[in-house]
Amino acid sequence: MNSQENKHKLQLFVDWVNGDNMPEEEYSLGEPVFEEEKAAKEPGASPWNRFHAWVEANGRASVKKVYPVICVLLCLSFLSLLLVLVAHLPSFGELANPGFNEVQQVYIENVVEDTGAVNAVSGIILNYRGYDTLNEAHVLFVAVAAVTVLLRIDRHKGTSMDVVYEKEESDQRYEPHHDPILRKTTKILVPFILLFGLYIMMNGHLSPGGGFSGGAIAGAGLILFLMAFGFKKIERFFGEKVYQIVRVGALLIYTVLMTYFILMGANQLANGIPLGEPGALFSAGIILPINLVVGLEVACTMYGLFAFFRKGGL
């Protein structure tokens, strides 16, 4: 019996090397749910197979009991490592910090004459290190594209908007229908919200603010309008085509502006953008247009994400 088994196994091994008979059941780690029942029930099953079957049947349960303990221990040791790390870092809030070197000095002392912005943070992220912010806008763009792939409903017969309207009507059975309080309040509030967003975008170089925060506020205003009035009304001025063109157009304008700035700068040529008087609204060269364009992009992103999650379409 033993030698016959060995011969059978040898024949299987030779076949496997020749590649003619790929023995699936015996030499590959197959699906655990079915493997274990078969292997454990064979009377002549080897100890390895039986151990394997026991692990597959009971292993998961025992791992489930031990896993929380291991998790807690692992995280506690990680946390203590990080606390020891914090104890070795430079002191908080002291001038002797490595961060207060010539970089910070130039950023504060020369920011007004180099970039025209009074807000040093805007000057840094949109002028000195402007290339990083361009890519940040692209991170938002890629995220919306990825969410589109996952959540956009496109039926091939009819347009996607039919599906979106159907879903909306079926949803509104459970929601307040044409709620008057919400509608009246929204009619008053939304213009102010959008105006406030625009104010923050335009004042990015004079006070804390900028394109990203302003865009988030404007996006919130649009979402409020959508929730109160529904898709049909907002489609009149902000449908899918307008949305795509505004979003892609804003990003392309930003790319063109930044490319011009980088090319002129790297080749040591003067770019023709005037810096203006520091402290005035229309100053700071390239920063104001970029803030507006980034604000548009972020508002479209916020609105688009909400619409995809809610309705699967625009």
Place this chain on the structure above:
Amino acid sequence: MDQLFVNYVQAAAVIIYGIGFFTLFFNPNMIKKIIGFDMMDSGIFLFLTAQGFLYGGHDPIVDPELVGAQNYINPLPTGLVLTGIVVGVSVSAFMLALTVRLYYRYHTLNLDEIIRLARKEED
């Protein structure tokens, strides 16, 4: 060890990071894992912002009367945090969309259950 109390903001940030890390590993629920990621990101942003602070420093809006870089806080880490927040939002949006699709397909939010169900189904 008193350096740990001098750096109390960074210590708090690191504790938030650790709690987020634990939430990510311990809970099989997808939404809780995403909350864990958000907490980890918040911890890192607090850690980074704390590096720019200066006791008695003016905020980085340049005041023409206050001359000299040693009177202002460091503006660079706050700029980095702006970028980081946007990146964190994008990644959260993508993870949430994945969770929605997983729920439509497998009708559960438990990641271990989902992996077990996926292993059984045909390709």
Place this chain on the structure above:
Amino acid sequence: MELVQNFPLLSIIIMTSCGAICTLLKGKAAKWYCLVCLAATLALNLFAFFYTLQNGAYVYYMGRWSAPWGNEIKVGVIEALLASAFAFVMILSVLGGLEHILEDVESTKVNLYFVMIAFLMLTLLILVYTNDIFTAYVFVEINTIASCALVMMRYKPGKTLVATTKYMIMSLLGSSLFLFAVCILYNITGHLLMEPMGQEVRRLYAEGQYLFPLTVAIAFMGVGLSIKGALFPFHTWLPDAHGSATTTSSAVLSGLVLKGYIFLLIKIYCRVIGLDVLAGDHMPDVLFLFGAAAMVIGSVRAMQQTDLKRLLAYSSISQVGYIFVGLGLGTEAGIAAAIVQILAHAVTKPMLFCAAGGFMNVSGGSRKLQDMTGAGRRDPLSGAAFLVGVFSMIGIPLFAGFTTKLTLTQAALGHGSVKCVLALIVIIVSTVLNALYYIPTVSTLFSARNDLTPYRNRYAHYHVPYVAAMVLFMIVNICVGTLAGPLLEAIYAGLPSLGM
């Protein structure tokens, strides 16, 4: 500043706008526009490569401000070579898997597939060229989102959704650790650009200040980027993600995306931290051990697979181990060997995946090796390409894999210590294991037995893009294999700009 020096930036801007514009175009138009942009990127980077061969590396300011204040990219021989190679392989992978893209992805979302390909190319360009550590972080995140989107784009998602989720969670963990390391490094040095940061780190190490945070930063960065580059203990996401995605996605992810992260790790370790500081913290030893383990364990697991694409994915894990063994040797020759392996694998693995796609076509869409019995005879072009790929993986002379094994062995012999012996043993064992699972696969594919598969009468129909892609892949593979001398000279000429 000559016109040629602007070319890398122009290629970056072309890929940036390509991603944005492809959202507005329909499927076919998006495909053509994306291919044209990729071809333009290839041409521009080739010009930059020849310029740097003659004139040496240069630094390009992204804006008007120089090093510690503004952003910059550094263009050297190795960077331009890798950028051109990545662009070329990306074009060929898209052409090789084109029919599968049009089949697998929903017809209204095909343009979004090309958007993701464009962004992926953009991130590879920047990860290769950048000289700033925070720009690298932003692009690592774009890369994560784009590559996860590429995995999940199949129309009947099924297992791809779960594979994407696992990939995304582990990838985000890696980016989070990487960001933490960036924050620690900024805290102790005060700079974000790689060269000033490197000077500060060397000064701190010489004076003995902040040594513990430095070690933690090195460890976190290594672990974070190793999770994303699928080094041994962190490779569990790779077989599902690469095995269940569509052909072009698997090719691009295996061949290019992993290498982008690993090259970023090499760049940061050489420029920011420096090989002597690294050796003082024993990081190369750790990477060496894990790389050696990856080389063996990847091959052992590959032997047990019955699904062709999962077998190729496990083979990728083992090949990534070669790169880490080269990095772990810690010498100039080791780094050169690692870069040769990056190139060689980037031109081999996509070819294998595209050939596997061709075999799937003649086996009714099935991926099981049993159904593919005799597929090499039914589809001779894919069979020939697969054969070339297998010879390269095993390391037969005249093919790309041989160059890798030769340079790695020379680097190991030049090292002269315990690591040398261990490296030689592991290379030999890994070569034998590679042969042990590739040769049965090849004999199944070219077998004359007709009774084992229900698809015995299905022959291949060839389309022009696929034929062009396979032929060009084979030519490039043989070129990398035979032109090893000039290639190594170019790499050694470019090593100083990498910070040695």
